[in-house]
Amino acid sequence: MHIRKLLGVGFIAFWFFLSACATTRSVHHGSFSPQRMPGKADSRQMANVRVALFQNVPRLRIGARGPVKIYDMSSRAVIDEASLGEETQFTVHAQQFVINGRTLLAQKIRLVPNNNDDALKVNGLRYRGQLELTCVARGGILAVNFVPVEDYLKGVVPNEVLYTWPVEALKAQAVAARTFTLSRMGASSEHADYDVEAGTNSQVYRGLDSEREATNRAVEASAHLVATYQGRFISAFYHSNCGGHTADVRHVWGSDTPYLKGVVCGFCDDSPHAVWSLALSRSELVSALAQRNIKTIQSLEMVGRLPDGRALSLEIRHDGVNEVMKAAAFRMLVGPERLKSTNFEISPSTKNVVFKGRGWGHGVGLCQEGACGLARAGYGFNEILQFYYPGSDIQVWE
Ligand SMILES: [Zn+2]
Known part of the structure; x- marks a missing residue:
């Protein structure tokens, strides 16, 4: 569907949604048959994503229902078979792993359940797949989950959106998360030992215990579908x-990408994170900006606003000097969970500085709450994706 057409119909549908939130309506769509993306025929069956669950922690509690083989990854040989039970403590001493007081002569080990379907419980959460542990600096452990991409997505989608959302929004999220993951797996990563992190730096992944039936169905219904641009x-x-x-x-990040130029959304205006406010005392503001060597603040003003409504920069008068700071950098210093976006107004008062803002997140690409609004208005996951990533295609990855 052409983007303009979608936008026009969408606004009508959006008002319909506002007045009848609990109902959905059918919108006629053309047939959808994605093309295949060229690649090795069996690569998708083989692909494991490497997810960093914990980085540089002193100990881990790991459990498994059945026996687990432990491989030394330098020789690729099995060096132990352990019954970890509900919980076994893993620590490091002199760059070697210690399990229940027993030392394993290895710096990098892989835990593989004898039964493929057994999950490994790591610090209280169960994960599908295998677990690789590496001794890192100062006696810490890096724990990386090796898990098939489709299984990984089942542990991501319910943590990124509400599993109660309409299925087309869940499928759009699954395709976006799958595409993000595969692009990271292909990238020459700065981290040799993993592709993605388990938190908000990449995508929130909480494994098997976080899975929900509705989100699993959405992952399966969109299996192997990805969003592409020029192939x-x-x-x-x-x-x-x-x-x-x-x-x-x-x-936001300086690169110029044709399908990430920003679109008028209008489908998230009535959602939980549409508006917010944050009041910071002068001392809270100073402590947030301490790493920029700011000790006292005389004034804080917005300088420049982007056409999409977001703040471009702030002028901070402090300690007798004027400093202009990018709004995105300011947001990171204050904390992205507190200052939820760069789309805000500043209302200074004698006591507090009050930020009144809209939206949550960096604002690039797919708007999750907007995707929910579009799905409630009757749009399919492919239309949702092509709305937020204009010019993109949906293809089968193989
Ligand atoms: Zn939106």
Whole structure:
């Protein structure tokens, strides 16, 4: 569907949704048959993503229902078969692993359940697949889950969106998360030992215990589908709520990407994270900016606003000097969970500085709450993705 057409119909549908939140309506769509992406025929069956669960922790509690083989990854030989039970403590001493007081002569080990279907419980959460542990600096452990991409996605989607959302929004999220993952797996990573992290730096992944039937069905219904631009995986960024207009990636991270230029959303205005406010005392503000050597603040003003409504920069008068800071950098210093977006107004008062804002997240790519609004208005996952990533295609990855 052409983007303009979608936008026009969408606004009508959006008002319909506002007045009848609990109902959905059918919108006629053309047939959808994605093309195949060229690649090795069996690569998708083989692909494991490497997810860093814990980095540089002093100990881990690991359990498994059945026996687990332990491989030394330097020789690739099995060096132990352990019954870990509900919980066994793993620590490091002199760059070697210690399990229940027993030393394993290895710096990098892989835990593989004898039964493929057994999950490994790591610090209280169960994960599918295998677990690789590496001794890192100062006696710490890096724990990386090796898990098939489709299984990994089942542990991501319910942590990124609400499993109660309409299925087309869940499928759109699954395709975006799959595309993001595969693009990271292909990238020459700065981290040799893993592809993605388990938290908000990549995508929130909490394994088997977080899975929900509805999100598993959405992953399966969209299995192997990815979003592409000119035949390559897109950088499928997404965020919670765009505040009315998604961001041009150029203003956020500097790169110029044709399918990440920002669109008028309008499908997230009535959602939980559409508006917010944050009051910071002068001393809280100073402590947030302490690493920039700011000790006293005389004034704080917005300088420049982007066409999408987001702040461009702030002028901070402090300690007798004027400093101009990018709004995105300011947000990171204050904390992205507190200052939820760069789309805000500043209302200074004598006591507090009050930020009144819209949306949550960097604003680039797919707006999750907007995707929910589009799905409730009757749009399919492919239309949702092509709305937020204009010019992209949906293809079968193999
Ligand atoms: Zn939005």
